[in-house]
Amino acid sequence: xxxxxxxxxxxxxxxxxxxxxxxxxxxxxxxxxxxxxxxxxxxxxxxxxxxxxxxxxxxxxxxxxxxxxxxxxxxxxxxxxxxxxxxxxxxxxxxxxxxxxxxxxxxxxxxxxxxxxxxxxxxxxxxxxxxxxxxxxxxxxxxxxxxxxxxxxxxxxxxxxxxxxxxxxxxxxxxxxxxxxxxxxxxxxxxxxxxxxxxxxxxxxxxxxxxxxxxxxxxxxxxxxxxxxxxxxxxxxxxxxxxxxxxxxxxxxxxxxxxxxxxxxxxxxxxxxxxxxxxxxxxxxxxxxxxxxxxxxxxxxxxxxxxxxxxxxxxxxxxxxxxxxxxxxxxxxxxxxxxxxxxxxxxxxxxxxxxxxxxxxxxxxxxxxxxxxxxx
Numbered sequence: 001x002x003x004x005x006x007x008x009x010x011x012x013x014x015x016x017x018x019x020x021x022x023x024x025x026x027x028x029x030x031x032x033x034x035x036x037x038x039x040x041x042x043x044x045x046x047x048x049x050x051x052x053x054x055x056x057x058x059x060x061x062x063x064x065x066x067x068x069x070x071x072x073x074x075x076x077x078x079x080x081x082x083x084x085x086x087x088x089x090x091x092x093x094x095x096x097x098x099x100x101x102x103x104x105x106x107x108x109x110x111x112x113x114x115x116x117x118x119x120x121x122x123x124x125x126x127x128x129x130x131x132x133x134x135x136x137x138x139x140x141x142x143x144x145x146x147x148x149x150x151x152x153x154x155x156x157x158x159x160x161x162x163x164x165x166x167x168x169x170x171x172x173x174x175x176x177x178x179x180x181x182x183x184x185x186x187x188x189x190x191x192x193x194x195x196x197x198x199x200x201x202x203x204x205x206x207x208x209x210x211x212x213x214x215x216x217x218x219x220x221x222x223x224x225x226x227x228x229x230x231x232x233x234x235x236x237x238x239x240x241x242x243x244x245x246x247x248x249x250x251x252x253x254x255x256x257x258x259x260x261x262x263x264x265x266x267x268x269x270x271x272x273x274x275x276x277x278x279x280x281x282x283x284x285x286x287x288x289x290x291x292x293x294x295x296x297x298x299x300x301x302x303x304x305x306x307x308x309x310x311x312x313x314x315x316x317x318x319x320x321x322x323x324x325x326x327x328x329x330x331x332x333x334x335x336x337x338x339x340x341x342x343x344x345x346x347x348x349x350x351x352x353x354x355x356x357x358x359x360x361x362x363x364x365x366x367x368x369x370x371x372x373x374x375x376x
């Protein structure tokens with residue numbers, strides 16, 4: 001098992017990170033006149049809070065739609081990407097989007113790694129897709145976006161290629177989970193190489209993504225997947241955790257390190273921190289579904305744990321909501337509330353909760369994305 005990268009490496013001097021980005025950008029530009037868009041990979045330690053707080057940033061102008069993938073049609077993928085490209089082309093100014101394509105649970109079948117994609121009702125059979133097919137769908141979505149932005153050459157799409165930690169059957173094995181994570185990172189690198197070769201990289205950048213939930217797998221199996229991704233990310237690929245912190249504490253307390261939860265599996269707060277922020281390629285776009293604000297409190301508490309125990313808050317990249325999926329299928333209401341936050345409500349809950357505590361106050365919360373089913 002690869003050793004997790006240290007916080008010292010994470011906090012490498014900013015000039016080194018910028019130098020690497022400039023070198024990589026120059027290399028791409030020399031080939032085709034394009035500019036590579038990269039996230040800042042070096043995460044910085046939390047600065048000492050100032051007496052005068054930074055102004056609250058405005059709500060992102062537009063949310064993006066993410067998808068539970070239900071078909072591997074190249075044409076459908078292209079058309080969905082094209083629709084977003086046309087939307088951004090017709091909007092004033094420059095757009096910055098995050099879209100996650102959720103390809104479902106990891107799977108191993110007939111010697112191949114891949115996923116089980118989401119079914120289209122009333123179909124009940126599971127559909128296995130290989131990692132090669134996952135890559136093709138992602139590339140077609142990216143091509144549709146780039147081509148249909150047309151005269152808009154500045155708007156940008158970060159495309160998260162998603163799976164989950166819903167590990168079942170042959171995937172309930174640490175070696176298999178680790179191998180799946182390794183191959184997922186390799187696929188992300190291959191997509192970005194393709195984006196460079198086509199010139200699409202000027203407006204599209206691919207990342208990994210994983211819907212990691214405490215109810216679905218043990219922390220050991222989930223760690224195995226992220227360790228595998230980390231081992232093969234070439235220090236450039238990243239992933240977004242767009243999962244849930246079910247049952248996590250909603251406020252910080254001194255003995256929080258001894259907390260265990262997850263109902264089916266015994267998770268510690270350290271495990272949740274590790275897969276969300278502790279390992280080098282990890283970034284987070286957490287699910288903020290509950291209208292009560294409980295989800296936002298859980299993720300703020302995790303950031304507080306990171307700030308107090310690890311010396312650095314978590315800078316969340318955005319929020320994930322499921323309002324669109326709820327409108328399609330229902331089942332999102334219960335006696336004490338609902339999981340139907342709109343993107344704006346989810347963003348406001350996480351922003352206000354983290355902003356209220358100087359230890360977790362972020363300079364910005366750039367994205368909001370709402371997930372729905374590809375078909376129905």
